[in-house]
Amino acid sequence: QKPTSELMAAIQLGIGQSVGGLSSKPERDMLMQDFGVVEVxxxxxxxxxxxxxxxxxxxxFKTYAPVAFRYFRHLFGIQPDDFMLSLCDEHLKELSNPGASGSIFYLTYDDEFIIKTVQHKEADFLQKLLPGYFLNISQNKRTLLPKFYGLYCYQQCGGKNIRFTVMNNLLPSTVKLHEKYDMKGSTYKRKASKHERAKKYPTYKDLDFMENHPEGLSMEKDTYDALIKTLQRDTRVLESFKIMDYSLLMGIYNLDLANKEKVREQVICPLNSCCAKHFIDIGMGDSYSGLQRGKSFKTRIGQYSTPMESIQGNRELTEELDEDEDVPPGGIPARNAKGERLLIYLGIIDILQSFRLKKRLEHTVKSMVIDGDTISVHRPSYYAQRFLQFHATRVFKKAQPGSTALKHSPSKKKSQVKTRSAAAPDGSDISGSNQAGRAERGARTISFSDEPPSGTSGAVGGRPDLLPEHSHVRYSSPRIRTPSPRLGAGNLNGNSRQQKRYVKNPNR
Known part of the structure:
Protein backbone atom coordinates (compact mmCIF):
# COMPACT_ATOMS: atom_id res chain seq x y z
CA GLN A 1 0.00 0.00 0.00
CA LYS A 2 1.34 3.43 -0.97
CA PRO A 3 1.30 5.95 1.93
CA THR A 4 -1.54 8.30 1.09
CA SER A 5 0.50 11.44 1.89
CA GLU A 6 3.21 10.47 -0.59
CA LEU A 7 0.61 9.52 -3.19
CA MET A 8 -1.16 12.87 -2.82
CA ALA A 9 2.11 14.78 -3.16
CA ALA A 10 3.12 12.78 -6.24
CA ILE A 11 -0.28 13.40 -7.81
CA GLN A 12 0.09 17.14 -7.27
CA LEU A 13 3.61 17.16 -8.72
CA GLY A 14 2.48 15.21 -11.76
CA ILE A 15 -0.61 17.30 -12.48
CA GLY A 16 1.31 20.54 -12.02
CA GLN A 17 3.98 19.46 -14.51
CA SER A 18 1.42 18.12 -16.98
CA VAL A 19 -0.86 21.17 -17.05
CA GLY A 20 2.02 23.64 -16.90
CA GLY A 21 3.90 21.88 -19.69
CA LEU A 22 0.81 21.81 -21.88
CA SER A 23 0.51 25.58 -21.54
CA SER A 24 3.64 26.05 -23.66
CA LYS A 25 2.19 24.10 -26.58
CA PRO A 26 0.37 26.13 -29.24
CA GLU A 27 -3.34 25.86 -29.78
CA ARG A 28 -4.52 23.71 -32.66
CA ASP A 29 -7.52 21.74 -33.87
CA MET A 30 -8.13 18.46 -32.11
CA LEU A 31 -7.34 15.33 -34.08
CA MET A 32 -8.79 11.85 -33.68
CA GLN A 33 -5.45 10.45 -32.52
CA ASP A 34 -5.38 12.96 -29.65
CA PHE A 35 -7.86 10.79 -27.75
CA GLY A 36 -5.37 7.90 -27.65
CA VAL A 37 -2.23 9.85 -26.71
CA VAL A 38 -0.46 8.91 -23.46
CA GLU A 39 2.38 11.14 -22.25
CA VAL A 40 4.87 9.64 -19.76
CA PHE A 61 3.48 9.93 -14.25
CA LYS A 62 1.20 9.30 -17.24
CA THR A 63 -1.23 11.82 -18.69
CA TYR A 64 -3.97 10.42 -20.93
CA ALA A 65 -5.27 12.51 -23.85
CA PRO A 66 -3.87 15.83 -22.53
CA VAL A 67 -5.10 17.92 -25.47
CA ALA A 68 -8.61 16.46 -25.24
CA PHE A 69 -8.93 17.12 -21.52
CA ARG A 70 -7.56 20.64 -21.99
CA TYR A 71 -10.47 21.20 -24.36
CA PHE A 72 -12.95 19.75 -21.84
CA ARG A 73 -11.66 22.06 -19.10
CA HIS A 74 -11.86 25.07 -21.40
CA LEU A 75 -15.38 24.14 -22.46
CA PHE A 76 -16.52 24.30 -18.83
CA GLY A 77 -14.75 27.62 -18.23
CA ILE A 78 -11.85 26.30 -16.14
CA GLN A 79 -8.67 28.34 -16.58
CA PRO A 80 -5.35 26.43 -16.44
CA ASP A 81 -4.03 28.48 -13.52
CA ASP A 82 -7.26 28.01 -11.53
CA PHE A 83 -7.08 24.26 -12.18
CA MET A 84 -3.47 24.10 -10.97
CA LEU A 85 -4.19 26.35 -7.99
CA SER A 86 -7.06 24.16 -6.81
CA LEU A 87 -5.22 20.86 -7.23
CA CYS A 88 -1.63 21.76 -6.37
CA ASP A 89 -1.56 24.78 -4.05
CA GLU A 90 -2.82 23.14 -0.84
CA HIS A 91 -2.97 19.65 0.63
CA LEU A 92 -5.73 17.41 -0.66
CA LYS A 93 -8.37 16.06 1.72
CA GLU A 94 -8.90 12.30 1.75
CA LEU A 95 -12.56 11.29 1.86
CA SER A 96 -14.12 8.16 3.22
CA ASN A 97 -15.35 5.88 0.43
CA PRO A 98 -19.18 5.92 0.36
CA GLY A 99 -19.40 2.83 -1.85
CA ALA A 100 -18.00 -0.67 -2.15
CA SER A 101 -15.71 -0.01 -5.11
CA GLY A 102 -12.59 0.34 -2.99
CA SER A 103 -11.67 3.61 -4.69
CA ILE A 104 -9.77 6.37 -2.90
CA PHE A 105 -11.30 9.83 -3.04
CA TYR A 106 -9.53 13.15 -2.57
CA LEU A 107 -11.13 16.59 -2.37
CA THR A 108 -9.38 19.85 -3.23
CA TYR A 109 -9.13 22.43 -0.45
CA ASP A 110 -11.56 24.80 -2.19
CA ASP A 111 -14.27 22.15 -2.66
CA GLU A 112 -14.06 22.34 -6.47
CA PHE A 113 -12.70 18.98 -7.66
CA ILE A 114 -12.78 15.32 -6.70
CA ILE A 115 -9.90 12.95 -7.47
CA LYS A 116 -11.01 9.32 -7.67
CA THR A 117 -8.86 6.25 -8.25
CA VAL A 118 -10.23 3.94 -10.95
CA GLN A 119 -9.53 0.39 -12.04
CA HIS A 120 -7.53 -0.42 -15.15
CA LYS A 121 -10.63 -1.48 -17.12
CA GLU A 122 -12.47 1.69 -16.08
CA ALA A 123 -9.58 3.88 -17.23
CA ASP A 124 -9.46 2.04 -20.55
CA PHE A 125 -13.22 2.40 -20.96
CA LEU A 126 -13.06 6.13 -20.24
CA GLN A 127 -10.32 6.62 -22.81
CA LYS A 128 -12.36 4.75 -25.43
CA LEU A 129 -15.37 6.86 -24.43
CA LEU A 130 -13.60 10.18 -25.04
CA PRO A 131 -14.60 10.70 -28.72
CA GLY A 132 -18.27 10.19 -27.88
CA TYR A 133 -17.92 12.26 -24.71
CA PHE A 134 -16.34 15.02 -26.80
CA LEU A 135 -19.26 14.95 -29.23
CA ASN A 136 -21.83 15.01 -26.43
CA ILE A 137 -20.52 17.92 -24.36
CA SER A 138 -19.63 19.93 -27.48
CA GLN A 139 -23.31 19.86 -28.41
CA ASN A 140 -24.64 20.33 -24.91
CA LYS A 141 -22.87 21.53 -21.76
CA ARG A 142 -26.01 21.35 -19.64
CA THR A 143 -25.65 17.81 -18.35
CA LEU A 144 -25.75 15.94 -15.06
CA LEU A 145 -23.17 13.45 -16.32
CA PRO A 146 -19.76 13.51 -14.62
CA LYS A 147 -17.50 16.26 -15.87
CA PHE A 148 -14.10 14.69 -16.47
CA TYR A 149 -11.19 17.13 -16.31
CA GLY A 150 -8.25 14.73 -16.50
CA LEU A 151 -7.13 11.08 -16.50
CA TYR A 152 -3.73 10.20 -15.04
CA CYS A 153 -1.63 7.28 -13.80
CA TYR A 154 1.00 7.16 -11.04
CA GLN A 155 3.60 4.39 -11.17
CA GLN A 156 6.38 3.92 -8.66
CA CYS A 157 9.43 2.32 -10.26
CA GLY A 158 8.84 -1.42 -10.17
CA GLY A 159 5.48 -0.89 -8.49
CA LYS A 160 1.81 -0.98 -9.33
CA ASN A 161 -0.06 1.52 -11.50
CA ILE A 162 -2.54 3.77 -9.69
CA ARG A 163 -4.95 5.36 -12.15
CA PHE A 164 -7.22 8.24 -11.21
CA THR A 165 -9.49 10.82 -12.78
CA VAL A 166 -10.28 14.43 -11.83
CA MET A 167 -14.00 15.28 -11.79
CA ASN A 168 -16.38 17.97 -10.59
CA ASN A 169 -17.46 17.84 -6.96
CA LEU A 170 -21.20 17.18 -6.84
CA LEU A 171 -22.01 17.59 -3.15
CA PRO A 172 -20.83 20.66 -1.21
CA SER A 173 -18.82 19.60 1.81
CA THR A 174 -19.03 22.99 3.53
CA VAL A 175 -22.64 22.53 4.61
CA LYS A 176 -24.40 19.81 6.49
CA LEU A 177 -26.48 17.79 4.05
CA HIS A 178 -29.42 16.42 5.97
CA GLU A 179 -30.02 13.47 3.61
CA LYS A 180 -27.99 11.70 0.95
CA TYR A 181 -29.24 9.09 -1.53
CA ASP A 182 -27.71 6.81 -4.15
CA MET A 183 -30.56 5.71 -6.43
CA LYS A 184 -30.65 3.43 -9.47
CA GLY A 185 -34.39 3.04 -9.99
CA SER A 186 -34.18 -0.55 -8.71
CA THR A 187 -35.83 -2.13 -5.67
CA TYR A 188 -33.89 -5.39 -5.26
CA LYS A 189 -31.57 -5.01 -2.25
CA ARG A 190 -31.74 -1.25 -2.65
CA LYS A 191 -31.90 -0.43 1.04
CA ALA A 192 -29.08 0.89 3.19
CA SER A 193 -27.50 -1.75 5.41
CA LYS A 194 -27.45 -1.54 9.20
CA HIS A 195 -23.76 -0.73 9.04
CA GLU A 196 -24.42 2.15 6.65
CA ARG A 197 -27.29 3.48 8.74
CA ALA A 198 -25.06 3.53 11.80
CA LYS A 199 -22.75 6.07 10.16
CA LYS A 200 -22.96 9.71 11.12
CA TYR A 201 -23.86 10.67 7.56
CA PRO A 202 -25.26 7.55 5.85
CA THR A 203 -25.97 7.16 2.16
CA TYR A 204 -29.48 5.82 1.66
CA LYS A 205 -30.88 4.00 -1.37
CA ASP A 206 -34.04 3.71 -3.44
CA LEU A 207 -36.28 1.92 -0.93
CA ASP A 208 -35.15 4.28 1.82
CA PHE A 209 -36.21 7.27 -0.26
CA MET A 210 -39.61 5.74 -0.98
CA GLU A 211 -40.05 5.18 2.75
CA ASN A 212 -38.83 8.63 3.84
CA HIS A 213 -40.52 10.55 1.01
CA PRO A 214 -43.51 8.51 -0.21
CA GLU A 215 -44.95 11.59 -1.92
CA GLY A 216 -41.66 12.59 -3.53
CA LEU A 217 -40.16 16.07 -3.76
CA SER A 218 -42.20 18.86 -5.37
CA MET A 219 -40.75 21.39 -7.80
CA GLU A 220 -42.08 24.26 -9.84
CA LYS A 221 -43.15 23.28 -13.33
CA ASP A 222 -40.26 24.95 -15.18
CA THR A 223 -37.67 23.46 -12.83
CA TYR A 224 -39.21 20.00 -13.01
CA ASP A 225 -39.39 20.09 -16.80
CA ALA A 226 -35.78 21.22 -17.10
CA LEU A 227 -34.54 18.53 -14.70
CA ILE A 228 -36.43 15.67 -16.35
CA LYS A 229 -35.43 16.85 -19.80
CA THR A 230 -31.78 16.81 -18.72
CA LEU A 231 -32.13 13.31 -17.25
CA GLN A 232 -33.84 12.13 -20.43
CA ARG A 233 -31.04 13.49 -22.59
CA ASP A 234 -28.31 12.07 -20.34
CA THR A 235 -29.81 8.58 -20.13
CA ARG A 236 -30.15 8.51 -23.91
CA VAL A 237 -26.43 9.26 -24.20
CA LEU A 238 -25.53 6.54 -21.68
CA GLU A 239 -27.73 4.05 -23.50
CA SER A 240 -25.99 4.83 -26.79
CA PHE A 241 -22.65 4.03 -25.12
CA LYS A 242 -24.03 0.72 -23.76
CA ILE A 243 -23.53 1.99 -20.21
CA MET A 244 -25.60 0.76 -17.27
CA ASP A 245 -25.53 0.37 -13.47
CA TYR A 246 -25.08 4.12 -12.96
CA SER A 247 -26.72 6.00 -10.09
CA LEU A 248 -28.16 9.39 -9.26
CA LEU A 249 -26.31 10.77 -6.24
CA MET A 250 -28.51 13.30 -4.46
CA GLY A 251 -27.84 15.42 -1.39
CA ILE A 252 -30.68 17.29 0.32
CA TYR A 253 -30.13 20.44 2.34
CA ASN A 254 -33.21 21.35 4.40
CA LEU A 255 -33.24 25.13 4.79
CA ASP A 256 -35.98 25.24 7.41
CA LEU A 257 -34.39 22.49 9.49
CA ALA A 258 -31.00 24.20 9.22
CA ASN A 259 -32.48 27.45 10.52
CA LYS A 260 -33.96 25.64 13.52
CA GLU A 261 -30.62 23.97 14.21
CA LYS A 262 -28.86 27.32 13.98
CA VAL A 263 -31.22 28.95 16.47
CA ARG A 264 -30.87 26.00 18.86
CA GLU A 265 -27.08 26.13 18.68
CA GLN A 266 -27.03 29.88 19.28
CA VAL A 267 -29.11 29.36 22.41
CA ILE A 268 -26.81 26.60 23.66
CA CYS A 269 -23.55 28.28 22.67
CA PRO A 270 -24.20 31.94 21.80
CA LEU A 271 -20.56 33.08 22.10
CA ASN A 272 -19.05 30.37 19.95
CA SER A 273 -19.32 31.41 16.31
CA CYS A 274 -18.09 28.00 15.22
CA CYS A 275 -21.37 26.52 16.34
CA ALA A 276 -23.07 28.10 13.36
CA LYS A 277 -20.92 26.20 10.89
CA HIS A 278 -21.48 22.61 9.81
CA PHE A 279 -18.97 20.40 8.08
CA ILE A 280 -19.49 16.88 6.84
CA ASP A 281 -17.24 14.54 8.76
CA ILE A 282 -14.85 13.69 5.96
CA GLY A 283 -11.61 14.95 7.46
CA MET A 284 -12.14 18.49 6.23
CA GLY A 285 -10.44 20.13 9.22
CA ASP A 286 -10.77 23.90 9.44
CA SER A 287 -12.91 26.11 7.26
CA TYR A 288 -11.65 27.63 4.04
CA SER A 289 -11.02 31.11 5.43
CA GLY A 290 -7.52 31.19 3.94
CA LEU A 291 -8.34 30.73 0.28
CA GLN A 292 -5.66 32.43 -1.79
CA ARG A 293 -8.02 32.83 -4.70
CA GLY A 294 -9.73 35.57 -2.76
CA LYS A 295 -13.25 34.29 -3.29
CA SER A 296 -15.94 32.97 -1.02
CA PHE A 297 -17.67 29.68 -1.65
CA LYS A 298 -20.51 31.66 -3.23
CA THR A 299 -18.74 31.38 -6.60
CA ARG A 300 -17.44 28.37 -8.47
CA ILE A 301 -14.52 28.18 -10.87
CA GLY A 302 -16.20 26.39 -13.75
CA GLN A 303 -19.34 27.06 -15.72
CA TYR A 304 -22.28 24.65 -15.43
CA SER A 305 -20.71 23.38 -12.21
CA THR A 306 -23.86 23.45 -10.07
CA PRO A 307 -27.06 21.40 -10.50
CA MET A 308 -29.20 24.45 -11.33
CA GLU A 309 -26.77 25.53 -14.04
CA SER A 310 -26.49 21.97 -15.33
CA ILE A 311 -30.21 21.71 -16.05
CA GLN A 312 -30.90 25.28 -17.19
CA GLY A 313 -27.54 26.88 -17.99
CA ASN A 314 -28.44 30.20 -16.35
CA ARG A 315 -26.97 31.40 -13.06
CA GLU A 316 -29.73 34.00 -12.70
CA LEU A 317 -32.37 31.29 -12.27
CA THR A 318 -31.09 30.22 -8.86
CA GLU A 319 -33.50 31.05 -6.06
CA GLU A 320 -33.12 34.03 -3.76
CA LEU A 321 -32.11 33.02 -0.24
CA ASP A 322 -32.20 34.77 3.09
CA GLU A 323 -29.14 36.85 3.87
CA ASP A 324 -28.22 34.63 6.79
CA GLU A 325 -28.74 31.41 4.81
CA ASP A 326 -25.13 31.22 3.67
CA VAL A 327 -25.03 28.06 1.57
CA PRO A 328 -23.33 27.17 -1.72
CA PRO A 329 -25.30 28.38 -4.73
CA GLY A 330 -26.88 26.32 -7.43
CA GLY A 331 -28.99 23.88 -5.44
CA ILE A 332 -32.28 22.99 -7.11
CA PRO A 333 -35.21 24.35 -5.03
CA ALA A 334 -37.89 21.91 -3.94
CA ARG A 335 -40.24 21.13 -1.06
CA ASN A 336 -41.02 17.92 0.76
CA ALA A 337 -44.47 16.74 1.82
CA LYS A 338 -44.24 18.85 5.00
CA GLY A 339 -43.75 21.99 2.92
CA GLU A 340 -40.17 22.46 4.10
CA ARG A 341 -37.83 24.29 1.73
CA LEU A 342 -35.06 22.15 0.27
CA LEU A 343 -31.97 22.63 -1.85
CA ILE A 344 -31.07 19.57 -3.92
CA TYR A 345 -27.55 18.84 -5.16
CA LEU A 346 -27.34 15.93 -7.58
CA GLY A 347 -25.55 14.31 -10.47
CA ILE A 348 -25.15 10.99 -12.26
CA ILE A 349 -22.21 8.89 -11.06
CA ASP A 350 -20.51 5.57 -11.84
CA ILE A 351 -20.88 5.70 -15.61
CA LEU A 352 -17.72 3.67 -16.37
CA GLN A 353 -19.62 0.38 -16.32
CA SER A 354 -20.51 -1.13 -19.69
CA PHE A 355 -22.84 -4.07 -20.30
CA ARG A 356 -20.07 -6.60 -20.86
CA LEU A 357 -20.20 -10.37 -20.60
CA LYS A 358 -19.82 -10.37 -16.80
CA LYS A 359 -22.87 -8.13 -16.35
CA ARG A 360 -24.90 -10.12 -18.85
CA LEU A 361 -24.22 -13.32 -16.92
CA GLU A 362 -25.04 -11.58 -13.64
CA HIS A 363 -28.38 -10.41 -15.01
CA THR A 364 -29.20 -13.86 -16.40
CA VAL A 365 -28.47 -15.63 -13.10
CA LYS A 366 -30.37 -13.12 -10.95
CA SER A 367 -33.39 -12.99 -13.24
CA MET A 368 -33.76 -16.77 -12.95
CA VAL A 369 -34.45 -16.58 -9.21
CA ILE A 370 -36.07 -13.16 -8.77
CA ASP A 371 -38.11 -10.68 -10.77
CA GLY A 372 -35.73 -9.54 -13.49
CA ASP A 373 -37.30 -6.09 -13.68
CA THR A 374 -36.40 -5.25 -10.07
CA ILE A 375 -32.67 -5.98 -10.10
CA SER A 376 -30.11 -3.24 -10.75
CA VAL A 377 -28.12 -5.10 -13.43
CA HIS A 378 -30.04 -4.83 -16.70
CA ARG A 379 -29.53 -4.23 -20.38
CA PRO A 380 -28.74 -0.56 -21.07
CA SER A 381 -31.99 0.28 -22.89
CA TYR A 382 -34.26 -1.03 -20.15
CA TYR A 383 -31.98 0.32 -17.43
CA ALA A 384 -32.21 3.85 -18.89
CA GLN A 385 -36.00 3.63 -19.22
CA ARG A 386 -36.47 2.39 -15.65
CA PHE A 387 -33.99 4.94 -14.26
CA LEU A 388 -35.80 7.83 -15.91
CA GLN A 389 -39.28 6.57 -15.02
CA PHE A 390 -38.38 6.14 -11.35
CA HIS A 391 -36.98 9.64 -10.94
CA ALA A 392 -39.66 11.33 -13.04
CA THR A 393 -42.56 9.76 -11.12
CA ARG A 394 -41.33 8.55 -7.71
CA VAL A 395 -38.59 10.99 -6.73
CA PHE A 396 -39.48 14.31 -8.35
CA LYS A 397 -43.01 15.64 -8.71
CA LYS A 398 -44.43 18.65 -10.50
CA ALA A 399 -46.11 21.04 -8.09
CA GLN A 400 -49.87 21.13 -8.49
CA PRO A 401 -51.47 24.41 -9.63
CA GLY A 402 -52.53 26.49 -6.65
CA SER A 403 -50.08 24.85 -4.26
CA THR A 404 -47.75 26.82 -2.02
CA ALA A 405 -45.09 28.61 -4.04
CA LEU A 406 -41.76 26.87 -3.99
CA LYS A 407 -39.66 30.00 -4.29
CA HIS A 408 -37.60 30.74 -1.20
CA SER A 409 -39.00 33.57 0.85
CA PRO A 410 -36.77 36.65 1.21
CA SER A 411 -35.38 37.63 4.59
CA LYS A 412 -37.13 40.06 6.90
CA LYS A 413 -34.39 42.60 6.33
CA LYS A 414 -34.90 42.42 2.58
CA SER A 415 -38.66 42.60 3.02
CA GLN A 416 -38.36 45.78 5.09
CA VAL A 417 -36.13 47.40 2.51
CA LYS A 418 -38.51 46.48 -0.29
CA THR A 419 -41.47 47.80 1.72
CA ARG A 420 -39.80 51.16 2.32
CA SER A 421 -38.76 51.46 -1.33
CA ALA A 422 -42.21 50.51 -2.60
CA ALA A 423 -43.58 53.99 -1.98
CA ALA A 424 -42.64 56.72 -4.44
CA PRO A 425 -41.96 60.30 -3.25
CA ASP A 426 -45.42 61.34 -4.38
CA GLY A 427 -46.96 58.58 -2.28
CA SER A 428 -47.81 56.27 -5.18
CA ASP A 429 -47.20 52.55 -4.91
CA ILE A 430 -44.55 51.31 -7.32
CA SER A 431 -44.20 47.82 -5.87
CA GLY A 432 -46.36 46.42 -8.64
CA SER A 433 -43.92 47.52 -11.32
CA ASN A 434 -41.03 46.06 -9.34
CA GLN A 435 -42.86 42.77 -9.05
CA ALA A 436 -43.56 42.79 -12.77
CA GLY A 437 -39.88 43.33 -13.45
CA ARG A 438 -38.95 40.44 -11.20
CA ALA A 439 -41.55 38.25 -12.89
CA GLU A 440 -40.15 39.16 -16.28
CA ARG A 441 -36.62 38.26 -15.18
CA GLY A 442 -37.82 35.02 -13.65
CA ALA A 443 -39.63 34.03 -16.83
CA ARG A 444 -36.42 33.42 -18.71
CA THR A 445 -36.61 29.71 -18.08
CA ILE A 446 -36.00 27.39 -21.01
CA SER A 447 -39.23 25.79 -22.19
CA PHE A 448 -39.21 22.09 -22.92
CA SER A 449 -42.73 21.72 -24.23
CA ASP A 450 -43.28 19.86 -27.48
CA GLU A 451 -44.88 22.88 -29.12
CA PRO A 452 -42.40 25.67 -29.87
CA PRO A 453 -43.23 29.12 -28.51
CA SER A 454 -44.77 31.48 -30.97
CA GLY A 455 -42.38 33.56 -33.01
CA THR A 456 -39.35 31.35 -32.47
CA SER A 457 -39.52 29.15 -35.56
CA GLY A 458 -39.15 26.01 -33.51
CA ALA A 459 -36.53 27.40 -31.12
CA VAL A 460 -36.51 26.46 -27.46
CA GLY A 461 -37.45 29.10 -24.93
CA GLY A 462 -37.18 31.94 -27.45
CA ARG A 463 -33.54 31.09 -28.23
CA PRO A 464 -33.01 30.44 -31.95
CA ASP A 465 -29.75 28.59 -31.30
CA LEU A 466 -31.40 25.78 -29.30
CA LEU A 467 -33.79 23.26 -30.80
CA PRO A 468 -36.43 20.94 -29.35
CA GLU A 469 -35.75 17.23 -29.44
CA HIS A 470 -37.77 16.40 -32.56
CA SER A 471 -36.18 19.05 -34.79
CA HIS A 472 -33.67 18.18 -37.49
CA VAL A 473 -30.24 19.51 -36.57
CA ARG A 474 -26.85 19.74 -38.15
CA TYR A 475 -23.67 19.90 -36.13
CA SER A 476 -20.78 22.24 -36.72
CA SER A 477 -17.28 20.93 -36.10
CA PRO A 478 -16.07 22.48 -32.84
CA ARG A 479 -12.62 23.99 -32.64
CA ILE A 480 -10.44 24.03 -29.59
CA ARG A 481 -9.49 27.25 -27.93
CA THR A 482 -7.79 27.41 -24.56
CA PRO A 483 -7.26 30.88 -23.11
CA SER A 484 -3.72 32.02 -22.38
CA PRO A 485 -2.87 30.83 -18.86
CA ARG A 486 -1.15 32.86 -16.21
CA LEU A 487 0.87 29.88 -14.99
CA GLY A 488 3.25 27.67 -16.89
CA ALA A 489 5.87 28.45 -19.44
CA GLY A 490 4.88 30.04 -22.71
CA ASN A 491 1.60 31.34 -24.06
CA LEU A 492 -1.07 29.89 -26.26
CA ASN A 493 -2.14 31.44 -29.50
CA GLY A 494 -5.14 33.52 -28.55
CA ASN A 495 -6.00 34.89 -31.97
CA SER A 496 -8.44 32.24 -33.12
CA ARG A 497 -12.08 33.01 -32.74
CA GLN A 498 -14.10 31.38 -30.01
CA GLN A 499 -16.70 29.03 -31.45
CA LYS A 500 -20.28 28.88 -30.23
CA ARG A 501 -21.05 25.49 -28.77
CA TYR A 502 -24.82 25.39 -29.23
CA VAL A 503 -26.63 23.27 -31.81
CA LYS A 504 -27.49 25.59 -34.64
CA ASN A 505 -31.00 26.00 -36.00
CA PRO A 506 -30.89 25.18 -39.73
CA ASN A 507 -33.98 27.34 -40.29
CA ARG A 508 -32.39 30.42 -38.83
Missing part, protein backbone atom coordinates in the same frame (compact mmCIF):
# COMPACT_ATOMS: atom_id res chain seq x y z
CA UNK A 41 7.24 11.75 -17.62
CA UNK A 42 9.86 10.36 -15.23
CA UNK A 43 10.20 12.10 -11.84
CA UNK A 44 13.60 11.28 -10.28
CA UNK A 45 14.19 12.40 -6.73
CA UNK A 46 17.03 14.72 -7.72
CA UNK A 47 14.87 16.39 -10.36
CA UNK A 48 15.44 16.88 -14.09
CA UNK A 49 15.15 19.55 -16.75
CA UNK A 50 11.39 18.84 -16.85
CA UNK A 51 10.59 17.99 -13.23
CA UNK A 52 11.38 19.52 -9.82
CA UNK A 53 13.40 17.73 -7.15
CA UNK A 54 11.42 15.93 -4.44
CA UNK A 55 12.06 13.72 -1.41
CA UNK A 56 9.75 10.87 -2.46
CA UNK A 57 10.50 7.66 -4.30
CA UNK A 58 11.20 7.94 -8.03
CA UNK A 59 8.01 7.56 -10.05
CA UNK A 60 6.54 7.84 -13.52
Missing amino acids: VFFPGEGSNLTPAHHYSDFR
